[in-house]
Structure formats: C-alpha cells, structure tokens
Amino acid sequence: AQFVSGFGSSDVSMYQVAGTKGDLRLDPGYEIAAELTHRLTIGGKTRKRAFARRDQFAPELLYFSNCVLNDETPEPSGKEGLADVRIITALYQSIKTGKPVKLDLAPRKKRPPLAQEIVSPPIEKPELIHADTPTGS
Structure with a gap:
C-alpha cells in the first residue's frame, strides 16, 4: 500500500x-x-x-458546535478518532518493520444516519493575497 499526502508536492x-x-x-x-x-x-x-458544489466544512462545524452546546455525543465519536490513530500508528510500525501489523478494532455499532446530513450552499473561491492554492490553480 502507498499513501502520500501533502501540499508541498506536485500540484495535484x-x-x-x-x-x-x-x-x-x-x-x-x-x-x-x-x-x-x-x-x-x-x-x-x-x-x-x-x-x-457545496460547503463541505460548515456542516461539520455546525453539527459539532450543536453537540457541544446541547451536551450531546457527536457521531462519529472520539472512538473513531482513536481507531484512526491506531491505524496510522500501525502503518508507521509496518513501514519500520516491513511486516503487516494486525489490529483488533471493535466493529462500529452505530453509524451516522443519512438524516444527519446538513447541506450548506457553496462558498465562493476566496481571494488569495500573496499565495497560491495548494493545487496552484
């Protein structure tokens, strides 16, 4: 498997x-x-x-802030974040040892329902000041 992510590489x-x-x-x-x-x-x-086109980030911020204000547990919860960290740590370990790393991750009991979707209108591309976009376009 290969995974490359960055904003300092090719304009992709x-x-x-x-x-x-x-x-x-x-x-x-x-x-x-x-x-x-x-x-x-x-x-x-x-x-x-x-x-x-639509705003991908505003709904996440709205949902999370609503959970904080109403003392509700967000879904996905911190358990999913912990699982992500465990997977990334295992990737690093696999790279270091050259061997697969087995993880025992608990199956998800709950998934976000489609009714949770919040749609926000698209944003306009912001004016950049002395900067390029990550893709250079």
Missing part, C-alpha cells in the same frame, strides 16, 4: 483508492469551491458521478 488535487476488484478516484479531491467528481471502476467498468 485528487485521491485514488485501489483495491482487489477495482478503484475509486476523486478528482478534484480537495477543492472547497468546485464540483467534485468520482469515478468508480470495478471489473474494468467505470461509473462516473458528479457532486454539486
């Missing part, structure tokens, strides 16, 4: 996940003011799906 704003049956590519993958398009390829057949 995409990500691709490859598996044994196919791959999923999101391009652009990190733009905040553009339509997102994903291509899912399974068994050599590709399906393309476009997602309309």
Whole structure:
C-alpha cells in the first residue's frame, strides 16, 4: 500500500483508492469551491458521478458546535478518532518493520444516519493575497 499526502508536492488535487476488484478516484479531491467528481471502476467498468458544489466544512462545524452546546455525543465519536490513530500508528510500525501489523478494532455499532446530513450552499473561491492554492490553480 502507498499513501502520500501533502501540499508541498506536485500540484495535484485528487485521491485514488485501489483495491482487489477495482478503484475509486476523486478528482478534484480537495477543492472547497468546485464540483467534485468520482469515478468508480470495478471489473474494468467505470461509473462516473458528479457532486454539486457545496460547503463541505460548515456542516461539520455546525453539527459539532450543536453537540457541544446541547451536551450531546457527536457521531462519529472520539472512538473513531482513536481507531484512526491506531491505524496510522500501525502503518508507521509496518513501514519500520516491513511486516503487516494486525489490529483488533471493535466493529462500529452505530453509524451516522443519512438524516444527519446538513447541506450548506457553496462558498465562493476566496481571494488569495500573496499565495497560491495548494493545487496552484
């Protein structure tokens, strides 16, 4: 497996996940003011799906702040964050030893329901002052 993430490398704003049956590519993958398009390829057949422009971050902030104000536990919870840290730590350990690292992660009992979705209108691309975007565009 390979994982590369950074803003100091080539001007690319995409990500691709490859598996044994196919791959999923999101391009652009990190733009905040553009339509997102994903291509899912399974068994050599590709399906393309476009997602309309929308603010991806405001709903997360609204939901989390509402949980804080109303003393509610956010979903996903801190347990998912801990699992993420354990996975990243295992990746580093695997790189260091050159061997797979087995993790015993508890299965998720609860997943965010679709009703939890909050849609915010798209933002306009901000004016940059003496700076380039991460993708250089």
